[in-house]
Amino acid sequence: MTTLPLLQPHDTIADVVLTNLRAFKDDRGQFAETFRSSWFPQVDWSRIQTNRSDSAQGVLRGLHFHFHQVDYWIVTRGRIRVGLADLRPTSPTYLTVATVDLDAETPRGLFVPIGVAHGFYALTDCTLTxxxxxxxxxxxxxxxxxxxxxxxxxxxxxxxxxxxxxxxxRRWQDIPTEQRPR
Incomplete structure (x- = not known):
C-alpha cells in the first residue's frame, strides 16, 4: 500500500505546492500519511518544528513572510481560506496573489516557500497543524x-x-526594500 500523495504545483504562484493526500478509511476511522521530507528535497528539514494553531471562526492570521523558513500546512479540524502573495522580486509570479481553501474532510497539505506571504481566515472553528x-x-x-x-x-x-x-x-508600499524578500 502506497501513501504517496499527488504533488500538484499551485496554478498561480510559483513554487507553492498542494499535496493531495490519500486517506485510507475503514470502520475504525481513517489514516493518511501527511508529510515526508523527500517530497520537498530542495528544503533542509534538519531543524524541523511542528506547530498547532487553533482559531475561532472569523479569525484572520497573517499575512506573514519569512527569509529563512518554509511552511507546510495541514488543516486537521474545520475549514480555512489561505491567502498567498508572492513577494519574491525574482519570481516569475512576483506580486501575484491567490487563495486556496483547505479543510479537514479533504486531506491536503500546502507547501509555502520562503518569500511568499501567507495567512488564513477561519471559515469555521479550526485547527491548523x-x-x-x-x-x-x-x-x-x-x-x-x-x-x-x-x-x-x-x-x-x-x-x-x-x-x-x-x-x-504595514502596507506593502510602506515596507522598506531592505526589509522585503529578495
Whole structure:
C-alpha cells in the first residue's frame, strides 16, 4: 500500500505546492500519511518544528513572510481560506496573489516557500497543524497588512478578528526594500 500523495504545483504562484493526500478509511476511522521530507528535497528539514494553531471562526492570521523558513500546512479540524502573495522580486509570479481553501474532510497539505506571504481566515472553528524547517526565531517573523490594497488578496470578507501584531502589519508600499524578500 502506497501513501504517496499527488504533488500538484499551485496554478498561480510559483513554487507553492498542494499535496493531495490519500486517506485510507475503514470502520475504525481513517489514516493518511501527511508529510515526508523527500517530497520537498530542495528544503533542509534538519531543524524541523511542528506547530498547532487553533482559531475561532472569523479569525484572520497573517499575512506573514519569512527569509529563512518554509511552511507546510495541514488543516486537521474545520475549514480555512489561505491567502498567498508572492513577494519574491525574482519570481516569475512576483506580486501575484491567490487563495486556496483547505479543510479537514479533504486531506491536503500546502507547501509555502520562503518569500511568499501567507495567512488564513477561519471559515469555521479550526485547527491548523504546520511544519517549518527552522526553529522559531522572532527576527524572521515579518508581516504585511492582510487588507493591503496593492496586493488585494481576495479573502471574500471585509472584516476579521486579528491579533494586535497582525493589526500592526504595514502596507506593502510602506515596507522598506531592505526589509522585503529578495
Amino acid at each position: 504546520y511544519l517549518v524547517n527552522n526553529y522559531y526565531d522572532s527576527s524572521d517573523e515579518h508581516g504585511v497588512a492582510w487588507d493591503d490594497s496593492e496586493l488585494a488578496v481576495p479573502w471574500g470578507v471585509s472584516s476579521a478578528t486579528l491579533s494586535p501584531r497582525d493589526l500592526a502589519n
